[in-house]
Amino acid sequence: MTSSSNSFLGRLSAFRDRFGTKGAIYKSLDVVLHKAFHTSVHAVVWLDVESLAEMASPDPRFTFRFLTADEVETYAQDPSLYLCPTLVEGVRNGSEICFGALAGDRLAAIACYALEIAKPEHAGGATFSFPSDVVYMSYGHTHPDFRGARLHGLVMGLALQELAKRGITKLVSLVAWTNWASLKSCSRLGYIHLGYMITIRGRKRAVGVYPKLAKQLGVRFGRKAAQRALGD
Numbered sequence: 597m598t599s600s601s602n603s604f605l606g607r608l609s610a611f612r613d614r615f616g617t618k619g620a621i622y623k624s625l626d627v628v629l630h631k632a633f634h635t636s637v638h639a640v641v642w643l644d645v646e647s648l649a650e651m652a653s654p655d656p657r658f659t660f661r662f663l664t665a666d667e668v669e670t671y672a673q674d675p676s677l678y679l680c681p682t683l684v685e686g687v688r689n690g691s692e693i694c695f696g697a698l699a700g701d702r703l704a705a706i707a708c709y710a711l712e713i714a715k716p717e718h719a720g721g722a723t724f725s726f727p728s729d730v731v732y733m734s735y736g737h738t739h740p741d742f743r744g745a746r747l748h749g750l751v752m753g754l755a756l757q758e759l760a761k762r763g764i765t766k767l768v769s770l771v772a773w774t775n776w777a778s779l780k781s782c783s784r785l786g787y788i789h790l791g792y793m794i795t796i797r798g799r800k801r802a803v804g805v806y807p808k809l810a811k812q813l814g815v816r817f818g819r820k821a822a823q824r825a826l827g828d
Contacts, residue, residue, distance in 0.1 A: 619776055626774045634797040638720045638770040639779060640810050641787040643756060645765045649786040651753045655745060658697040658704055660754045663687070668694050671703045676740055680718075683708055683735065692734065695755035697747050705747035707755050708735040709767070713821065720770050721795040721802045725821035727814040731759060733769035736778075749781040768815055793817070 609620075629635040654660060663671075665687040672679040686692030690711070697705040709731040714724035718734040726732060738747050756767055771778045773792060791807025806817040816824050 619774070623774045626772070636720055636795050636797075637773045638793045638795075639773050640790040640793050640807050640815075641769050641771055641779075641782050642790050642810070642813065643752075643767045643769075643782075643785065643787045645756050645760045647786045647788070648753055648756060649784060651750060651785075652746075654750065654754065655747075658699055658747070660697050660751065661695070662758070663694045663696045663703075663706070667696075667703075671696075671706070674703070674739075677703060677706065677737055679706070679737075680735065682717075686710070693731075693759075695751060695758065697742075697751050699742065702741075703739060704742035704745075705738040705751045706736065707733060707748075707751045709755070709759070710734045713824075716802070720793060721797055722793065722804045722806075722817050723819075723821040724768070725816045725824045726768055727766075729764055730766040730768055730814065731764050733767055746781075748778070749785045752781075753785055766813075768810070768813075 626637065629637065665684055668679065668687050669684045671677055672681060672684060683692055683694065686708075687694055691713075692708055692710055694706055694708040696703050696707075710718065710724075711731060712725060712728065714732040714734055716723050719732065724732050733752070736748060736752065738745075752767075756765075759765075759767075768790075769782075770793065771782060790809040790813070792805075793807065793810075794805040796803045802818075804818055810817075
């Protein structure tokens with residue numbers, strides 16, 4: 597057995613220990629879909645500020661606020677945060693906004709949001725567009741040193757409260773269908789599950805299956821999203 601096979605089996609065993617046999621089966625299926633059929637499956641989730649569950653009081657160890665482009669650029673130097681360099685450009689040109697939890701001068705957790713349109717590289721391989729009172733959560737991460745403090749859900753909730761002051765009252769996002777920890781966090785916060793987005797990547801373009809409920813809420817996918825962005 598190769599080292600890569602041993603590594604995969606080790607990760608699968610750890611996943612089973614954490615999420616049970618059913619979780620491990622789903623994870624195995626996800627790997628097969630991705631590697632053999634170039635297919636990804638994501639849950640499309642939706643949160644309205646009016647449905648936001650009551651949150652615990654913010655931990656006084658942290659400061660919660662929007663980040664400047666210069667701050668995002670500085671924090672992107674930390675490889676453990678996995679911040680995409682394009683985020684900096686997005687914050688600078690106003691197409692992205694980032695909200696963080698700060699422990700002194702350290703970034704403990706971050707959530708970034710795309711306005712009006714999300715590019716395929718941040719949206720499961722499909723272009724997204726949405727009404728002006730909606731944002732798309734393009735990225736969320738908690739620094740390894742601060743995991744366990746439930747910052748992921750807290751940052752999302754506080755960010756939406758602040759965004760509501762700007763007239764943005766709804767949030768749409770994707771969560772990998774086997775990311776049980778994030779799905780549980782979304783459930784605690786009051787997210788609604790709109791269905792699954794299935795993306796099959798071909799040689800020239802991707803083909804997708806998108807949930808009807810998301811479309812009813814004004815979310816557009818693929819070519820229709822790109823056409824809306826161009827004003828067609």
